[in-house]
Amino acid sequence: MRGNGYLVPFVAALVVSGALFLLMDMAVMNMQGLSLFFEP
Amino acid sequence: MNLCRLKNLKGISTVLAVGILWLLAGDAFGAETASATGVTGGYGPAPDLKPSDYPQVAGVNSRVTIWIVAQLHLWFAAFVLAVPIFVFIIEAIGMRTRDKRYDDMAYEFIKVSITAYSLTAIMGGLLLFCLVLFYPDLFRYMSVIFKDSMFYYALLFFAESAVLYIYYYGWHWLQGGFRKWVHLTLGLLLNAVGTTLMLLANAWLTFMMSPAGVDPAGVFSGDAWAAIHNFLWNPINIHRFIANIAYGGSIVGAYAAFKFLTASGAQEKAHYDWMGYNANFIAICALLPLPFAGYYLAAEIYAYSQQMGITLMGGLFAWLFIIQAVLIGTLFLSANYYLWCGMGRSDGAKRYYKYIKYIAIVLIGAFLVWFTPHTLVLTNEELKALGGPYHKYLGPLGIMPAKNTAVNLMILFTALSFMFYRRANKVATVGWVKAGNAIQVALFTTGILNIFFLGVYHGYFTNTVYKVAASIPQVLTTLIVIVASVVIDSFMYRRSQEAGPLHWGRVPPRSQYALFLLAVSFTWLMGLMGYIRSGIRQHWHILDIMRDNSPDAFTPTLGYAANVVSLATILFMAMVIFVFWLSQVSGSKTLPDGYWKE
Numbered sequence: 001m002r003g004n005g006y007l008v009p010f011v012a013a014l015v016v017s018g019a020l021f022l023l024m025d026m027a028v029m030n031m032q033g034l035s036l037f038f039e040p
Numbered sequence: 041m042n043l044c045r046l047k048n049l050k051g052i053s054t055v056l057a058v059g060i061l062w063l064l065a066g067d068a069f070g071a072e073t074a075s076a077t078g079v080t081g082g083y084g085p086a087p088d089l090k091p092s093d094y095p096q097v098a099g100v101n102s103r104v105t106i107w108i109v110a111q112l113h114l115w116f117a118a119f120v121l122a123v124p125i126f127v128f129i130i131e132a133i134g135m136r137t138r139d140k141r142y143d144d145m146a147y148e149f150i151k152v153s154i155t156a157y158s159l160t161a162i163m164g165g166l167l168l169f170c171l172v173l174f175y176p177d178l179f180r181y182m183s184v185i186f187k188d189s190m191f192y193y194a195l196l197f198f199a200e201s202a203v204l205y206i207y208y209y210g211w212h213w214l215q216g217g218f219r220k221w222v223h224l225t226l227g228l229l230l231n232a233v234g235t236t237l238m239l240l241a242n243a244w245l246t247f248m249m250s251p252a253g254v255d256p257a258g259v260f261s262g263d264a265w266a267a268i269h270n271f272l273w274n275p276i277n278i279h280r281f282i283a284n285i286a287y288g289g290s291i292v293g294a295y296a297a298f299k300f301l302t303a304s305g306a307q308e309k310a311h312y313d314w315m316g317y318n319a320n321f322i323a324i325c326a327l328l329p330l331p332f333a334g335y336y337l338a339a340e341i342y343a344y345s346q347q348m349g350i351t352l353m354g355g356l357f358a359w360l361f362i363i364q365a366v367l368i369g370t371l372f373l374s375a376n377y378y379l380w381c382g383m384g385r386s387d388g389a390k391r392y393y394k395y396i397k398y399i400a401i402v403l404i405g406a407f408l409v410w411f412t413p414h415t416l417v418l419t420n421e422e423l424k425a426l427g428g429p430y431h432k433y434l435g436p437l438g439i440m441p442a443k444n445t446a447v448n449l450m451i452l453f454t455a456l457s458f459m460f461y462r463r464a465n466k467v468a469t470v471g472w473v474k475a476g477n478a479i480q481v482a483l484f485t486t487g488i489l490n491i492f493f494l495g496v497y498h499g500y501f502t503n504t505v506y507k508v509a510a511s512i513p514q515v516l517t518t519l520i521v522i523v524a525s526v527v528i529d530s531f532m533y534r535r536s537q538e539a540g541p542l543h544w545g546r547v548p549p550r551s552q553y554a555l556f557l558l559a560v561s562f563t564w565l566m567g568l569m570g571y572i573r574s575g576i577r578q579h580w581h582i583l584d585i586m587r588d589n590s591p592d593a594f595t596p597t598l599g600y601a602a603n604v605v606s607l608a609t610i611l612f613m614a615m616v617i618f619v620f621w622l623s624q625v626s627g628s629k630t631l632p633d634g635y636w637k638e
Binding site: 005006007008009010011012013014017018021022024025028029032034038040 | 474505
C-alpha cells in the first residue's frame with residue numbers, strides 16, 4: 001500500500017464495502033425476522 | 041474389442057432392466073398388493089415384514105452387497121452425468137473461439153465417459169437384480185408408487201443411449217457450420233435427458249427419507265407427483281447436480297494426470313497438462329458452491345425431521361463428519377496445491393510466489409478448525425484430567441459457527457489462489473491497475489472481517505436462531521467478494537500483455553498426484569456421505585412408513601462402515617483405472633510382421 005496510488009482507493013473501498021456488507025447483514029437478518037445485534 | 045464387448049453388455053443389461061421394470065412396475069403389482077392386504081379399489085399399506093421375508097441367497101450379506109453395488113452405480117452415474125455437462129460447455133467455447141483444441145479436449149472427455157457409461161449401465165442392472173433378489177417386498181412397494189416414473193426412466197435410458205452414441209460417434213461427422221450447431225444441440229439434449237434421469241432416481245431415494253403422497257400407514261394416494269416432489273427432493277437435486285460436476289471434473293483430471301505421467305513426448309505432455317488444468321478448473325468451480333448446497337441439504341433434513349437431523353450431525357454419525365472435514369480439507373489443499381504447481385508454467389508467476397505461503401497458512405488453519413471435534417472420545421482418566429468432555433480452548437472450535445467461518449475462508453482463499461494463477465502470465469495495461477488492486481485488497485479485507493464478525497459475534501454471543509441465521513450473510517459475503525473480484529480482474533486484464541510464453545507441460549509430476557488425490561478424496565467422501573444420508577433412516581426402509589425387519593436392521597459401527605466404503609472405493613478406482621487403460625490401448629496399434637497375407 002505504498003503511495004497514494006494505492007492508499008486512497010484502498011481506504012475508499014474499505015469504507016464503502018464495509019458499509020455495504022453491514023447493510024447486507026442487516027437486511028438478511030431482518031428478512032429472517034431478526035436484528036443484526038442480539039435481542040434476547 | 042473390449043469396448044465392443046462392454047457395449048454389448050450394456051445393451052443386454054439395458055434390455056433386461058427395461059424388461060424387469062416393465063414386468064414389476066405394471067398395474068398388476070398394484071392390484072396384487074391391494075388384494076393381498078384386503079384393500080380394494082386402491083393401494084395397500086406398506087408391508088409389515090418379518091425377518092423370513094428377506095431371502096437369503098447363497099449366504100451373501102444382502103446389505104453389504106446392495107451397499108457396494110449401489111455405491112458403484114452411483115459413482116459411475118455421477119461421472120457420466122457430469123461429463124456431458126462440461127463437454128457441452130467446452131464444445132460451445134470451442135465454437136465461439138474457433139479454437140480446435142477445445143473441441144479435441146471435449147471429444148476426449150466424452151470418449152472416456154463412453155466406457156464409463158457402459159459400466160454405469162452394468163452396475164445399474166446389477167443393482168436392480170440385487171434389489172429384486174434381496175429386498176423383493178421393498179422393491180415391489182416402491183414399484184407400485186413409482187411405476188410410471190420407473191417406466192419412463194427405462195425409456196429415457198434408451199433415449200440417453202441413443203443420443204450419447206450419436207453425439208460421440210457423430211462428433212467428426214457433424215463438424216462446421218450448421219452441422220456443428222446440430223451437434224451442440226445433441227449435447228444439450230443429452231444433458232436434458234441425463235438430468236431428468238437423475239431427478240427421477242433422486243425422487244425414489246428421497247421418498248425413502250421424506251415420504252410423501254402416502255398416509256401414515258403407507259397407503260399411496262395415487263398422486264405420483266406428490267411422491268416425486270417430496271420434501272428432500274430438490275435439496276438433493278441441487279446438491280447432486282453440483283457435486284456431480286465437481287466429481288466428473290476430478291475424475292477426468294485423474295485421467296489427464298494418468299495420460300500426462302505415461303506420455304512420452306513433450307507435445308503429448310503439454311496436451312494432457314492443459315487437459316488436467318481444465319479438469320481441475322471445472323472441479324474447483326463446482327467445489328466452491330458445494331459446501332453451501334450441502335449446508336442447505338442438511339438444514340432441510342433438520343427441517344423435515346429433527347430426529348433425523350440430530351442423528352445426522354449431533355448423534356451417531358457426528359464423527360463421520362470429522363472424517364468428512366478431513367477429506368474436504370484434502371480436496372481444497374490438493375486443488376490449491378495443483379494451482380500453485382501450475383504457476384510454474386509461467387515465468388511471470390514469480391511475482392506471486394511470495395503470497396502462496398500466506399494462503400497455505402490460512403488454508404491449513406481453517407482446515408484444522410474444520411475438523412476439530414466438539415465432543416471428544418475419551419477414557420475415564422482422560423475425561424477426569426480434562427475436567428469434562430470439552431476441551432477448554434479447542435472445544436469452542438467444534439461448533440458450526442467456527443466451521444462455517446473456516447469453510448468460508450477456505451473458499452475465499454482458494455478463489456484467491458485461482459486469481460493469482462490466472463494473473464500469473466499476464467501484465468495489466470490499464471491505467472487504473474493500482475486502484476483496481478487496492479479495491480480488491482479492500483474487498484477481501486472487509487469480506488474477511490464480516491465473515492469473522494458474523495461467525496464470532498453470532499456464533500458465541502447469541503442464541504441458536506441467530507447462529508443459524510448468520511450463516512446466510514456469511515455465504516453471501518464470500519460470494520460477493522469472489523464475484524466482485526473476478527469482475528474487477530476481468531476488466532483489469534482485458535487488454536493485458538503476456539509475461540512470456542506459457543509452458544504447458546512444465547509442471548512437476550507431483551502436481552499430477554494432487555489430481556489423483558482429488559479424485560480419490562472425492563470418491564471416498566461421496567461414499568461416506570452417501571452412507572450417512574442413507575443411514576440416518578436407521579431401522580426404516582422408508583422413514584416412519586416401512587420398517588426394516590431384516591437381520592441387518594441395525595446401524596453398523598463407524599469403523600465397519602468406513603471399511604465397506606473404503607473397499608468400494610478401491611473397487612471403483614480399479615475400474616476407473618481399467619477405463620483409463622482401455623482408452624490407452626484403444627489408441628495403440630501393433631503391426632504383426634508377416635502375420636497377414638500380402
